Amino acid sequence: MFLNQIVTQTLKDLEQRKKACSSSEMMLHAVAQPPPRDLLEALSARRVVDTAIGGTDTSNQPQVHLIAEVKRASPSKGLLAPHFDPVALARIYAMHGATAISVLTEPHFFLGSLQHLRAIKEVVSIPVLRKDFIVDEYQVYEARAWGADAILLICAILNNEQLKHLLHVAHDQRMHCLVEVHSAEEARRAVAAGAQIIGVNSRDLVTFRMNPYLMRELHYTIPADRVVVAESGIHSAADARRLARYDVHAMLVGESLVKSQDIPGQMRSLLEGANQSAQVKICGLRTQVHLNAATEAGADMLGLMFYEPSHRYIEPAQVKMLLEDTRFSSSPGDEQAAPDLVGVFVNKEADFINEVVEQVGLHFVQLHGNEPP
Structure with missing residues (x-):
């Protein structure tokens, strides 16, 4: 299965990176960084919505934010963007309504890079999240050292002790974590560990099967005081609207943006769909x-x-x-x-x-x- 292969490869890569830069050195690099941008605050804020008469309005609006993902490839879909310019893509995202940017940094299966993350952080003013398979505190310090404001933690590859420890390490670095869950059991684990931002991924990372009803199933499992992010399978305004009715704070979208011939238009469509109150x-x-x-x-x-x-x-x-x-x-x-x-x-x-x-x-x-x- 891809998930086991990715984690195995990640552990091998970590051994090599620790030889090149020790844990103590990486911690010093992390501490030397300026304060991170606050992802939790950004996703909790009321998003300014354009009105029909050309002004803006923040009242009586469902505030669903967009985390736009810089993603070159995936194990299930292969190469998504042959002509890939991560910095140009991030600039488009930032200019057209993204509240935060997620950057794939896993190099073998997703063709990501920490260099992409650093370059993007230098050209945008919104929070940047490192999306990777984090299993060791070294990667948390590494994320901060390369400029990440937040990180992804995946419940499926962490036990309870690991999850709590990595949340604690990230908190010490003043970074927030998007804790990804794929089931009610994982959602309960994330809540018990103290996760403040919980991502519900409708795609099972082992089988790659989609559960289009997962957000509905987990809606009452996650306390109302947590920030909820919908992940995977969001390709249209209709998809965004259906997910938004479960009180999500944000949607994380990668593939449908990267592959779009009109990225600003696709972003606008998703945000309009997610923030539309009428149901049909x-x-x-x-x-x-x-x-x-x-x-x-x-x-x-x-x-x-x-x-x-x-x-x-x-x-x-x-x-x-x-x-x-x-x-x-x-x-x-x-x-x-x-x-x-x-x-x-x-x-x-x-x-x-x-x-x-x-x-x-x-x-x-x-x-x-x-x-x-």
Whole structure:
């Protein structure tokens, strides 16, 4: 699996880097740096939103920030940007609404570099995050020495003791950590360790499968006083809007920006989608074509009619079969944030409704009739 390979290679690289520059020397380089920019404060602030009349407004707006990622390649997708200029890319991000910049520094699988991080830090005024597979405190000091304001910590490759220790070391360096989780168990571990910024990555780093419903599943696991960042599978305004309804503070986006022919336009589209308050439900869907079309059109919710007299009625068993083949199912390579499923019932008993909820996997129930409380 890629994750084990990456961690193994990271440990080998660390041995060589420690020979070239000892831990004590790296600590001195880290301490010599100017104070880091505050990522937590940046993501907690109310983002200034352009209004239709050309002014700005910070009131009554869902404030979802964008962490734009400088990313040349990935193990699952290969080379993303053949003509890669990390500094030019970072400048575009900073000029067009990014609140922070994430920089891949892993050299073998992502073709990243600490040199990229330093060069970017020198030309932007927003926080810069080192995104790498950090397993040793040496890498924390190294990140600070090269100019990082914050670092990524991945729960999947750290035990509880390691996670707490690395958070403590980063805190001593006045750096914040984006602690990445992929499950409810990891989310609870991150919270218990004291993580203030929690990233929910919908892509499993071992299987690379996408779980488009993960943010919804973890929504109530993470306390309201933590900053939540949505990661992976954010390619369109519709994707951003669906994730934003779970009270995320920010979205981390790399691939769809790096590959875009119009990066400023793509950034604008994502930010507008994430900060749009209206939600859309398309109801009465009966075929796979309907489900796919509504999903691709950007629907936030898909309505399924479980009222037999309606000409739009669909059998629960049929829905289950359709969902297994629909493009928003959780399958390898699926990159789309999924809409929620809403079951529409009329005068049905609670036992029947609960049975359909379990059978189909409904997220919401819509009642039309005289159902008891």
